[in-house]
Amino acid sequence: MMADEDGKPVVTFGPKSGECAVCGKDGPMKCGRCQVDFYCGRQHQVQHWPQHRKGCGSFELRESSKLGRYVVATKDIPAGAILMREIPLVVTPTYGPSEDRPVCVGCLVEPSVARQCPKCGWPVCGDACSVREVHQPECAAFQRAKYKLPKVREGGMSLNASVSAISLRMKKVIIMTKVLAELEPWNPDLWKFLGALRVTLACENQARGGLLRNLQSDHSPLENFLESADQMRISAILMVHYRTFKKDCDAAVSWIRDVAGLKWLTAEAVRRGAGICFINSNSCSAGLGRKETAVFAGMSLLEHSCRPNTDVLVWQREDGPAPAAGSTEYVLVASRNIARGEHLTLAYLHNFLLGSVKRRAQTLAWNFLCQCELCRDPSQRGLHLEAWCCAACSGKKKKAFPVTIHDMQNSWSCSGCGETGSLDATGGGAQGAQAQAKRLEKRLENYVGSTAKVPLKVWEQFIHDALWPRGPLHPTHSLVLQAKKAIVELDGVLVLKATLTPGLHCTINHPESRRVAAYCRDLLAVSDAVCPGVNWFRQQLLLVHAGVVEGLVEAQMESMRTMRPPRALEKLLDEMEEIHTELTRIAVSPKHKKTSLGNLEEIAATRNAFSVFK
Numbered sequence: 201m202m203a204d205e206d207g208k209p210v211v212t213f214g215p216k217s218g219e220c221a222v223c224g225k226d227g228p229m230k231c232g233r234c235q236v237d238f239y240c241g242r243q244h245q246v247q248h249w250p251q252h253r254k255g256c257g258s259f260e261l262r263e264s265s266k267l268g269r270y271v272v273a274t275k276d277i278p279a280g281a282i283l284m285r286e287i288p289l290v291v292t293p294t295y296g297p298s299e300d301r302p303v304c305v306g307c308l309v310e311p312s313v314a315r316q317c318p319k320c321g322w323p324v325c326g327d328a329c330s331v332r333e334v335h336q337p338e339c340a341a342f343q344r345a346k347y348k349l350p351k352v353r354e355g356g357m358s359l360n361a362s363v364s365a366i367s368l369r370m371k372k373v374i375i376m377t378k379v380l381a382e383l384e385p386w387n388p389d390l391w392k393f394l395g396a397l398r399v400t401l402a403c404e405n406q407a408r409g410g411l412l413r414n415l416q417s418d419h420s421p422l423e424n425f426l427e428s429a430d431q432m433r434i435s436a437i438l439m440v441h442y443r444t445f446k447k448d449c450d451a452a453v454s455w456i457r458d459v460a461g462l463k464w465l466t467a468e469a470v471r472r473g474a475g476i477c478f479i480n481s482n483s484c485s486a487g488l489g490r491k492e493t494a495v496f497a498g499m500s501l502l503e504h505s506c507r508p509n510t511d512v513l514v515w516q517r518e519d520g521p522a523p524a525a526g527s528t529e530y531v532l533v534a535s536r537n538i539a540r541g542e543h544l545t546l547a548y549l550h551n552f553l554l555g556s557v558k559r560r561a562q563t564l565a566w567n568f569l570c571q572c573e574l575c576r577d578p579s580q581r582g583l584h585l586e587a588w589c590c591a592a593c594s595g596k597k598k599k600a601f602p603v604t605i606h607d608m609q610n611s612w613s614c615s616g617c618g619e620t621g622s623l624d625a626t627g628g629g630a631q632g633a634q635a636q637a638k639r640l641e642k643r644l645e646n647y648v649g650s651t652a653k654v655p656l657k658v659w660e661q662f663i664h665d666a667l668w669p670r671g672p673l674h675p676t677h678s679l680v681l682q683a684k685k686a687i688v689e690l691d692g693v694l695v696l697k698a699t700l701t702p703g704l705h706c707t708i709n710h711p712e713s714r715r716v717a718a719y720c721r722d723l724l725a726v727s728d729a730v731c732p733g734v735n736w737f738r739q740q741l742l743l744v745h746a747g748v749v750e751g752l753v754e755a756q757m758e759s760m761r762t763m764r765p766p767r768a769l770e771k772l773l774d775e776m777e778e779i780h781t782e783l784t785r786i787a788v789s790p791k792h793k794k795t796s797l798g799n800l801e802e803i804a805a806t807r808n809a810f811s812v813f814k
């Protein structure tokens with residue numbers, strides 16, 4: 201195998217100005233080495249050095265035949281250190297099999313009533329969004345090609361009418377190229393094509409084009425996988441998926457050039473744009489309810505691990521309105537202590553997804569099979585995320601394990617009775633539990649893909665049906681965790697909006713609060729086992745948990761007859777203090793830190809108010 205090359209600096213693309221890291225005033229001076237912190241002058245730069253040096257100049261870019269380019273720590277990095285600060289080179293609406301709803305192409309939020317851009321017909325919230333900078337390049341290109349989505353029915357959220365019209369045009373191309381599957385209304389592929397187009401057009405942009413074209417746009421021939429029989433088998437699977445990746449790129453070329461008519465873009469340029477988009481996109485969610493997927497100059501160079509040591513977080517300035525799509529700043533933060541020589545890694549996919557789903561996505565989109573610590577451990581740090589309770593010996597709490605995590609036939613073996621099976625096979629003893637698990641997987645897929653909001657009681661029924669002895673699953677099975685995550689996210693959106701709106705208390709107060717708080721605790725425990733420390737998911741979970749507990753505190757205070765705090769209230773205040781202490785510890789942006797510190801002060805004030813009566 202080719203030896204790793206000598207390291208080079210990682211080139212990032214960051215904001216031009218920022219707030220002084222010490223006093224918060226305008227900071228015209230930027231650290232020239234890491235481009236992360238800004239200063240109002242030399243004095244504050246010197247004063248900030250002890251903190252700043254933790255992340256500054258702490259990594260370099262290397263290359264190998266196995267991983268392509270990857271990033272390595274050149275010194276020990278403490279958890280919480282900010283390593284990169286970037287604005288995306290391109291943002292696109294998030295794409296994927298379940299993204300079949302209109303998203304505003306200006307602000308990337310799902311509008312309650314979708315309107316259409318008067319010039320190109322793509323969905324927008326209103327006039328302001330149709331003239332947003334982020335939408336202008338494709339809007340101008342569609343106009344030049346005289347391509348416009350047809351008018352949607354009056355007041356219609358659904359773009360079905362326009363999309364059936366697209367389908368008609370698409371069908372001609374399908375017959376021509378035999379590449380695309382028949383498009384259904386508002387087919388998720390359209391978002392993928394828009395992403396590919398945005399990247400293709402942005403490659404022409406003076407400031408960002410060079411950095412974009414530098415990113416990986418295709419997959420290498422995988423010669424490194426030919427070392428053993430096992431690897432040859434994996435290699436064969438990757439080859440099949442590689443062909444699908446190529447077809448996806450070809451489909452983008454067909455749609456952009458033949459359907460939308462942007463003939464002046466060469467097939468080669470569009471294929472490269474599509475490849476860059478599909479390989480390097482990072483779904484950011486942006487914490488603002490946006491469907492934002494971003495491509496970065498620096499952060500897109502990191503390799504995947506299911507137990508990553510870094511995470512991408514939204515950088516929120518202390519004041520001012522939330523930044524528009526395409527100008528949000530993101531930071532790459534060390535989620536735990538990283539030793540010198542360790543590769544910097546990111547989780548491309550959420551850990552609660554079923555292993556089989558993750559592996560399929562990894563092979564399809566990125567053409568590799570993860571060999572990280574978590575993937576090599578069939579018990580997955582004792583959580584058994586993919587194992588079900590064996591029907592024959594579940595009373596003894598025995599579980600059926602995957603035989604090897606990369607086994608594409610999904611073979612399983614029970615740790616109790618030793619029975620084996622395969623998810624792909626039909627019939628047979630242990631297959632009862634397998635079949636039940638498979639049915640639950642389908643049911644969950646339907647809920648996740650549903651256009652209507654799935655109510656809490658439906659999710660709870662799912663958990664009830666899935667858990668042993670009614671179903672074959674145990675509390676930390678991936679499907680159960682995904683259902684709990686969906687419940688927490690139902691309320692999470694509320695909380696996140698509230699935390700970003702000054703003066704608005706982020707409380708959730710409804711009869712289910714206690715159960716939602718319990719789900720938060722369960723998920724935090726799992727998150728601490730697989731992805732502990734400073735990361736976006738833990739931060740969101742803690743915020744939601746804080747909001748729910750705050751709601752419970754308020755309800756408790758309202759119902760109190762005496763001023764003496766009951767033990768229940770003290771316990772809730774303890775829980776809130778614990779959550780906000782952790783949020784303060786893991787906060788990286790000034791805004792989050794300030795909010796959490798403010799909440800700690802409020803908790804202390806509440807305690808003081810009650811202490812008089814003790």
Ligand SMILES: C[S@@+](CC[C@H](N)C(=O)[O-])C[C@H]1O[C@@H](n2cnc3c(N)ncnc32)[C@H](O)[C@@H]1O
Nearest residue numbers: 267268269416479480500501502503504566568
């Ligand atoms: C976002 S890019 C990362 C940067 C890329 N290596 C480069 O050279 O530009 C994703 C690609 O990196 C490679 N890669 C990332 N993580 C990997 C892993 N854990 N194992 C093997 N290959 C990986 C795969 O080729 C994948 O398609």
